[in-house]
Amino acid sequence: MSDLTDLGVAAIRDGVSSGQFSAREVAEAFNANVAAAQDALNAFIVATPEKALEAADAVDAARAKGEQLGKMAGVPIGMKDLFATKGVQTTAASHILEGFVPEYESTVSANLWRAGAGMLGKLNMDQFAMGSSNETSYFGNVISPWRTSDGGNAALAPGGSSGGSSAAVAARLCPAATGTDTGGSIRQPAAFVGISGIKPTYGRCSRWGVVAFASSLDQAGPMARDVTDCAIMLEAMAGFDPKDATSLNLPVPEWAANLSDDLRGKRVGIPREYRMDGTDPEILASWDQGIEWLKDAGAEVIEVSLPHTKYALPAYYIVAPAEASSNLARYDGVRYGLRDLPQGANLQEMYAATRAAGFGEEVKRRILIGTYVLSAGFYDAYYNQAQRVRTLIARDFEQAFETCDVILAPTTPTASFALGDKVDDPLAMYLNDVFAVPASLAGLPAMSVPAGLNAQGLPLGLQLIGKAFDEQGVLNAGLAIERRAGFTARPDRWW
Amino acid sequence: MSVTRETVAKIASLARIRMDDAALDRMAPEFNAILDWVEQLGEVDTSGVEPMTAVIPNTLRLRDDVVDADPLTGGGMRESVLANAPAAEHGFFGVPKVIE
Numbered sequence: 001m002s003d004l005t006d007l008g009v010a011a012i013r014d015g016v017s018s019g020q021f022s023a024r025e026v027a028e029a030f031n032a033n034v035a036a037a038q039d040a041l042n043a044f045i046v047a048t049p050e051k052a053l054e055a056a057d058a059v060d061a062a063r064a065k066g067e068q069l070g071k072m073a074g075v076p077i078g079m080k081d082l083f084a085t086k087g088v089q090t091t092a093a094s095h096i097l098e099g100f101v102p103e104y105e106s107t108v109s110a111n112l113w114r115a116g117a118g119m120l121g122k123l124n125m126d127q128f129a130m131g132s133s134n135e136t137s138y139f140g141n142v143i144s145p146w147r148t149s150d151g152g153n154a155a156l157a158p159g160g161s162s163g164g165s166s167a168a169v170a171a172r173l174c175p176a177a178t179g180t181d182t183g184g185s186i187r188q189p190a191a192f193v194g195i196s197g198i199k200p201t202y203g204r205c206s207r208w209g210v211v212a213f214a215s216s217l218d219q220a221g222p223m224a225r226d227v228t229d230c231a232i233m234l235e236a237m238a239g240f241d242p243k244d245a246t247s248l249n250l251p252v253p254e255w256a257a258n259l260s261d262d263l264r265g266k267r268v269g270i271p272r273e274y275r276m277d278g279t280d281p282e283i284l285a286s287w288d289q290g291i292e293w294l295k296d297a298g299a300e301v302i303e304v305s306l307p308h309t310k311y312a313l314p315a316y317y318i319v320a321p322a323e324a325s326s327n328l329a330r331y332d333g334v335r336y337g338l339r340d341l342p343q344g345a346n347l348q349e350m351y352a353a354t355r356a357a358g359f360g361e362e363v364k365r366r367i368l369i370g371t372y373v374l375s376a377g378f379y380d381a382y383y384n385q386a387q388r389v390r391t392l393i394a395r396d397f398e399q400a401f402e403t404c405d406v407i408l409a410p411t412t413p414t415a416s417f418a419l420g421d422k423v424d425d426p427l428a429m430y431l432n433d434v435f436a437v438p439a440s441l442a443g444l445p446a447m448s449v450p451a452g453l454n455a456q457g458l459p460l461g462l463q464l465i466g467k468a469f470d471e472q473g474v475l476n477a478g479l480a481i482e483r484r485a486g487f488t489a490r491p492d493r494w495w
Numbered sequence: 496m497s498v499t500r501e502t503v504a505k506i507a508s509l510a511r512i513r514m515d516d517a518a519l520d521r522m523a524p525e526f527n528a529i530l531d532w533v534e535q536l537g538e539v540d541t542s543g544v545e546p547m548t549a550v551i552p553n554t555l556r557l558r559d560d561v562v563d564a565d566p567l568t569g570g571g572m573r574e575s576v577l578a579n580a581p582a583a584e585h586g587f588f589g590v591p592k593v594i595e
Contacts, residue, residue, distance in 0.1 A: 103576075245555060311538075317532075336580060339582065346593070355510075356512050365529075368510055369526065372498075387548075388539075394550065443550030
């Protein structure tokens, strides 16, 4: 038997189901990888090897009794620390929630456990999902398992905010992980480490029990090593939840069973405005290569226009902080989490001291921006204008989808960068999500798949954006690229 | 438009985040850089455009009008609700004295 940690979701599930190996053997192998990489990569905030074993034993017992096994049976996964997990610390990588042990389970994680998955641990991330390099976590940076091929050993960014998820999947610490995407937080880290990740249509996955950042944008999704594994895991995560007011009351399609890389009769749109000045020429070359792959799969490629693209990022940096400032008002030192009560302080002073001590710099920055754009006298000029621009961005996509079925674009403007490179310049960091944010603002399904390596030996991703509810079209185009890219590169194990 | 250090201090107070002079000195220029950048939205002609309220068309549902419609969120969970409170006393959240 080859190393079980080289297997993905489908291979593990099928191997457990056919009796090639037990779920317990799989969980033990991944538990060992998690423990061995912790000091070097810092991908997990908390490891839960006993949870992984417990779930595995339940699957092995169910199989022995001849019971029907779930979609994720025997697959141990990493859980981003944004999902509330009953009895296991959930921090959103913040100090203010350090020690918070939920009394309840998020809908998405509960769905995964019901499908037979087990939990290897809670994954590190950017604090409150605010960041693009995993440098804002209270629990330290996550280090990408990738290094440049020129022999340099500078620590590279795994992307963010789902940086623990991306690093862990790329380093074979887990076959798949949950991510969340508010403005690119699944797709950008997936692209940085050479894995796949999909953000579904807004409302597919319940937000109940997911620590809120920007509620009109937040969506959970899977991150895994290939498109098929993403499709399987998304089926397990998605579904209507009455406890989330924006949950879509629609059946969950059988995305995995309907995967096909035959794109004959499909039109792929290439958005003219994404060819921006200053984009890395290697990114543009990989985009051109992607166009050829999709033509090879039978698609017709046409140019489309998304005229308001350049305004998506500034609109996002009004809407998301505005929602964050409101959502994060709940951290007050009263009901849960940190309390900082200086000697003699009154209630208001306690709030202010608690929040000063409990939030990191980037979180404070965004709360302040959000408070400002929502404040009396500025609300219309900033927040309402951004929401109007958001309407125009969504309309751009609607018009483009009158002539095409799916859109192909780069995921990121550059490959991964060294930790420390952008952390002192918030605007430079924000620009990382320039290609990812428009689909978020429009609530559309979008995924990143690996396309190849750049001259430095670092992964590059391509992004597929689909019509609302058409995850299948996104996954199929992703599969067409995956089959033609033949991406097998993986980081050398230096940890 | 340039936001003054005093304005940042006022916003921080509205947001209930204590900031000392050094933190305000650091934040004010960053705050201005971000606001200068988002102000390009002013270029966009949005006359006649409605602000977005829902990204995917959906209707708000009403739950059944019964007590404890959902056992998890319906009520009767005092111990669970207080389990993570920094200072729970006698079945209540404890806070510094608010009435002299």
